[in-house]
Amino acid sequence: MKVSQLFGRTSKTEGLDSNIISHRLLTQAGYIRESTAGRYFFLPLGQTVQNNIIDIVRKHMDAIGAQEVLLPTLHPLELWKETNRTTSAGFELMKIEDRRGAEFALGGTAEEMAVDLARKFNVSYKDLPLSIYQFSMKFRDEVRARGGLLRVREFIMKDAYSFGTEEQFKDTYQKYWDAYKAIYEELGLKVDVVAADNGYIGGEYCHEFISESEVGESRYFIDQQSGYAAHEDVAVFKVDDKNLGEELRDLQEVDAERGTTMEDGVNLHNMPLWQQTKDVLFFDEATKRYILALIRGDFDVNETKLMQAAGAWDLRAATEQEIREDLGSEPGFISPVHFPKKGAKSGHEVVIVGDKSLRTVRNMYGGNNKLHKDLLNINIDRDYQLDVEADIALAKAGMISPDGGTLVEKRGIEVGNIFQLGYHYSNLMHDAEYTDEQGRRQKYYMGAYGIGIGRTLAAVVEAHHDDKGIIWPENIAPYTVYLARLGEADAVIQKADEIYMSLTKAGVLVLYDDRLGTRAGEKFADADLLGIPYRLVVSDKTLASGQFELKKRGAAEAQMLSQDAVINSFAKSTTNLL
RNA sequence: CGGGGUGUGGCGCAGUUGGUAGCGCGCCUGGUUUGGGACCAGGAGGUCGAAGGUUCGAGUCCUUUCACCCCGACCA
Numbered sequence: 001m002k003v004s005q006l007f008g009r010t011s012k013t014e015g016l017d018s019n020i021i022s023h024r025l026l027t028q029a030g031y032i033r034e035s036t037a038g039r040y041f042f043l044p045l046g047q048t049v050q051n052n053i054i055d056i057v058r059k060h061m062d063a064i065g066a067q068e069v070l071l072p073t074l075h076p077l078e079l080w081k082e083t084n085r086t087t088s089a090g091f092e093l094m095k096i097e098d099r100r101g102a103e104f105a106l107g108g109t110a111e112e113m114a115v116d117l118a119r120k121f122n123v124s125y126k127d128l129p130l131s132i133y134q135f136s137m138k139f140r141d142e143v144r145a146r147g148g149l150l151r152v153r154e155f156i157m158k159d160a161y162s163f164g165t166e167e168q169f170k171d172t173y174q175k176y177w178d179a180y181k182a183i184y185e186e187l188g189l190k191v192d193v194v195a196a197d198n199g200y201i202g203g204e205y206c207h208e209f210i211s212e213s214e215v216g217e218s219r220y221f222i223d224q225q226s227g228y229a230a231h232e233d234v235a236v237f238k239v240d241d242k243n244l245g246e247e248l249r250d251l252q253e254v255d256a257e258r259g260t261t262m263e264d265g266v267n268l269h270n271m272p273l274w275q276q277t278k279d280v281l282f283f284d285e286a287t288k289r290y291i292l293a294l295i296r297g298d299f300d301v302n303e304t305k306l307m308q309a310a311g312a313w314d315l316r317a318a319t320e321q322e323i324r325e326d327l328g329s330e331p332g333f334i335s336p337v338h339f340p341k342k343g344a345k346s347g348h349e350v351v352i353v354g355d356k357s358l359r360t361v362r363n364m365y366g367g368n369n370k371l372h373k374d375l376l377n378i379n380i381d382r383d384y385q386l387d388v389e390a391d392i393a394l395a396k397a398g399m400i401s402p403d404g405g406t407l408v409e410k411r412g413i414e415v416g417n418i419f420q421l422g423y424h425y426s427n428l429m430h431d432a433e434y435t436d437e438q439g440r441r442q443k444y445y446m447g448a449y450g451i452g453i454g455r456t457l458a459a460v461v462e463a464h465h466d467d468k469g470i471i472w473p474e475n476i477a478p479y480t481v482y483l484a485r486l487g488e489a490d491a492v493i494q495k496a497d498e499i500y501m502s503l504t505k506a507g508v509l510v511l512y513d514d515r516l517g518t519r520a521g522e523k524f525a526d527a528d529l530l531g532i533p534y535r536l537v538v539s540d541k542t543l544a545s546g547q548f549e550l551k552k553r554g555a556a557e558a559q560m561l562s563q564d565a566v567i568n569s570f571a572k573s574t575t576n577l578l
Numbered sequence: 579c580g581g582g583g584u585g586u587g588g589c590g591c592a593g594u595u596g597g598u599a600g601c602g603c604g605c606c607u608g609g610u611u612u613g614g615g616a617c618c619a620g621g622a623g624g625u626c627g628a629a630g631g632u633u634c635g636a637g638u639c640c641u642u643u644c645a646c647c648c649c650g651a652c653c654a
Contacts, residue, residue, distance in 0.1 A: 011589070012603070012615055018647090037646060109654090143579085143652055151654075199653085208654085217654085316651095414654055452654065486613060521614035528614090539613065549613095 001479065003513040003526075008033075008043030010526050020215050022461035023148025025470050029529045038145025038153035040454070045530070048478040050156065053453050053460075054135055056186050056475065057158050060179040066131035066160050071113045073137060077103035079112035083428040094139045106139035111448055114161035115425050115432045118444070123434040125442075129164030129172050135453070147215060149458035150413060160449040163434070169420070169445050176418045176449045180209050183451070184415065187460055188473035192412065194220045196231035197304050203421040203448075210412035211459040218414045221395055226403035233304035235395035236402055239296075241360045242274055249363050249377040251337070256367075256374035260332025262297055269365055269374070274298040277358075277366035277378060279334040281323060282306070283348075286313035290327065290343065290350040293392060294336055296357035297364075302394035309390035310353050322346075333367030335375055336384035354386035355393050413459045414452075421446040470531025471554050479511035481570065482532035484523045486539035488516060496538040499548070499563065506571035528553065536566065 008030035018024055026032045031046035042050055058068065077095065080086045086093060086105075094106040107113065114132060123130065138157045145152055162172045177193070184191045189211045196208040208231060210218050219232040230236070258264040265276050276297030283290055284307075291310045293301045307315055320331050326343035327350070329335075342349050358364075364378040378384070397409035426432035426443035433441040457476075464471045474480060481503060485496040500512045511532055513523045520539075527535045537549040537558075548566050551558035561569070 009588095009604085013590070034646095138654095140654080142654090155654095157654090417654075450654075455654080484613095488612085517612090519612055519614085519616065521612095521616090524614050526615085537613080541613070 001511050003511060004515050006044060006511070008045060010529055012525075018148060020147040020150060020458075020462075021465060022150070022458040025461055025465055025529070026148060026458070029469060029531070032149065038142060038151070040149065040152065040154075045478045046457075049457055049472070049476055050453055052476040052478070053187065053456055054156070054158070057183055057451055057453070058135075060183045060186075061131075061133050061158070061160060064131070064175040064179050066133045066162075068134060069117070069132045070134050070136060071107070071110050071117065073107055073139075074104035075107050075110070075113050077105050079116055079429075080105050082430075083112055083425060085112070094141050107136065108138050108140045109157075109448075109450070110134075110136075110159055111161065111421065111425055111446075112429065114448075115429050115444075115446075118163055119429070119431040119433070123163070125165070125434055125436045128434060129162055129168045131160055131162045131172070133158060133160035133449075146217075147458075149454040150215070151217065152454065155455065156453040158451040158453060162447040162449070163444040164446075165442070166422075166445040169447060173418060173420060173447055176447070177207065180416055180418065180449075180451070184209060184211070187456065187476060189415065189456070189459055189463060191415065192220065192222060192229050192410065194218075194222075194229045194231050195234055196220075196417070197233040197308070198419055199304075203419050203424050206417055206419040208414045209416040209418075210410075210414050211463060212410055212412040213459065213462045214411055215462060216411045216413035218412050220410055220412065221397070221401070221407040222410060223401035223403050223405035223407060225405035226401065228401045228403050228405070230395075232395060233302065235407065236391060237393070237395045237399040237407060238402060238404075239357045239360055239393070240400075243362055244360065246362045248379050248382065251378065251383055252376045253368055254374050254376055256333075256372050258372070258374075264332075265297075265366065265374070269376075271365060272298075275361055275364055277335070277364045279336065279366065281318040281327075281329075281334060282312075282315045283318045283322065284310070284312035284315055287311065288348055290318060290322075290348055291315065292334070292336065292339060292350060292352045293355075294352065294358060294386070295355040295393060296361055299355065299357055300394040300396075301355075301392055305390070305392045305394075306353060309388050309392055310351055329369040330367065330371045333370060333373065335367045335369050335378070336386075337368065337375060337378060339369065339384070351387045352384070353388040353390065353392060354380070356389065356391050357393060358386075413455065413462065415456045415459050416451040417449070419448040419450075421448055465531070466554060468525070469529035472531040472533060474533045477509075477531065477533050479509045479532050480534060481508055481510045482527040482530065482535045483510050483512045484520075484527060484535060484537050485512070485514055486520045486523065486537060486541075489540055491543055492538060492540055495543055499536070499538060499566070502567050503570060506567060508570040534570075 010030050011028050014024050014028055030043055033041040035041055096104050135156055135158050137154055139154055142153050164172055191209045191211050194208045194210050196206050198206050221235045222229045256268055258268040262276060266273050274297055278295045278297050280293045280301050291312055293306050295301055303315055323329050323331050326345045327340055336352055358380050362379060365376045366378060368375045395407060397407060399407045401407050422445060423443050425446055432444050436442045461470050483500055500510055503510045533553050535551045542548045547560040547562055549558045550561050
């Protein structure tokens with residue numbers, strides 16, 4: 001490809017007010033251009049890189065026996081209704097109608113479609129396990145697009161779906177896990193594999209593949225010694241026992257002229273934070289219930305865990321008005337002791353969810369559902385009962401992992417995930433079944449596996465760049481060699497053309513900077529910005545010496561090679577060069 | 579959805595008390611240059627986000643609306 005003919009140009013100035021490096025570099029170098037928020041044009045260079053990534057992903061999917069398909073972009077809305085995901089999907093579904101008024105969802109993920117395809121066939125146990133995958137545009141009406149390609153509203157995703165028996169699943173899951181590790185390694189991305197929450201996808205467990213990065217949106221914890229790794233949504237930690245040796249003392253109401261914070265309680269009673277009860281009141285819009293979350297005072301409530309424990313979907317904080325008028329309590333003085341079972345005015349049910357840590361303390365103190373009144377010596381079971389007891393605590397850096405090591409907090413970009421779905425979809429959708437050895441119909445045990453291509457591309461740039469621009473790993477670079485022609489003497493042009501032709505013939509991907517009237521500095525700057533792995537210079541200088549200057553992107557020194565040496569080294573292999 | 583901000587040639591921006599829309603970069607032409615983003619001369623390109631209003635006259639004032647950015651909330 002000749003630079004003079006390449007569509008999409010670099011820009012001397014950054015001209016973009018983003019704190020995400022990949023966003024700035026990809027835009028400045030002419031790989032992408034924003035359309036509207038969260039929707040991007042991929043220019044020829046960007047599309048080439050995207051295709052290179054797709055090729056690598058495809059290779060590894062094929063290697064584990066997954067079969068490529070293409071599902072329709074428009075999903076009949078009835079399918080999403082069949083699994084109740086028109087309301088529970090974590091992203092807003094985008095819907096459209098055709099001229100007859102038939103409703104469709106723009107695909108944001110495709111579990112229903114995959115099941116619908118599978119059930120159109122008479123699948124036998126002999127066909128299992130079965131995996132299908134596709135590369136297709138996904139649509140998500142994100143509340144807020146962010147960070148260039150990191151969080152967008154339309155993107156190409158590799159999504160795979162596995163069907164099989166429960167016994168087969170472990171092996172299938174492991175195959176995807178290994179394939180993902182191989183994919184990211186080939187892409188030059190270091191990833192942490194982290195246990196996470198299934199959320200709206202459904203199922204019981206899943207793992208995210210996260211590329212560590214300060215600009216990532218995923219927060220997770222790692223125990224370096226044991227390798228324990230978990231997303232903050234699900235991370236667990238060891239809770240220490242406090243004063244379990246103490247006698248249970250009598251419940252007692254005291255005056256409490258204090259503010260509404262935890263610190264106010266500590267200061268007034270001059271007792272430790274961990275002995276205070278933390279009472280957080282939520283309302284679940286999905287099930288129309290109040291959720292009172294109780295936890296030891298030195299911990300915070302993890303809303304994801306809380307939703308799992310309470311079976312809630314759409315949590316929000318209760319308002320002061322609701323606390324006072326509907327529940328007869330007082331913000332800052334909420335207590336589980338004699339807390340109402342339902343809202344007096346609304347009739348909404350109240351569910352009390354308590355954290356396991358409540359079992360590590362005796363004689364707690366906290367509010368008494370009245371302004372400026374506190375209770376002392378609150379004890380679980382004796383003074384209040386839980387509807388649900390679970391781990392709803394938020395892990396923090398420095399806490400002890402379940403394996404005994406210390407939790408270290410990290411941030412990163414979630415570039416892929418693998419989900420156990422189990423019977424979730426087979427239970428919700430009719431005929432999601434195969435025929436077993438006895439000729440009986442059995443439900444599929446399923447998994448789902450996603451990789452965001454554009455986000456992965458951005459993650460690679462986040463991991464591979466310097467102050468001059470991108471530094472592509474060779475196997476996804478849009479071109480291998482940037483041939484910079486300096487000077488416009490006939491001999492130089494002729495020689496550069498010749499080298500371009502012979503390299504191209506040898507199968508080397510060359511981006512030939514044949515621009516006239518463009519100075520050396522500009523060509524070098526573009527080569528660096530674009531991140532092409534090798535820069536080859538042809539000029540009257542190199543012509544005089546009979547050798548050509550070859551420089552690896554990011555290397556300090558260039559090397560002088562004869563024409564044959566240049567051609568041969570690239571034609572054979574580029575991996576051990578320089 | 580809450581708070582803050584911005585919409586003016588491809589990009590980045592200026593535009594005073596309302597009076598014929600400008601600058602830098604980029605682009606095109608000619609010339610001089612040519613190893614880390616040159617210089618001179620000439621040129622093309624804008625219904626000033628949209629709609630309505632006030633006015634002799636609106637980029638500027640008023641109303642409505644749309645889009646986008648940042649911070650939260652929320653979420654791959």
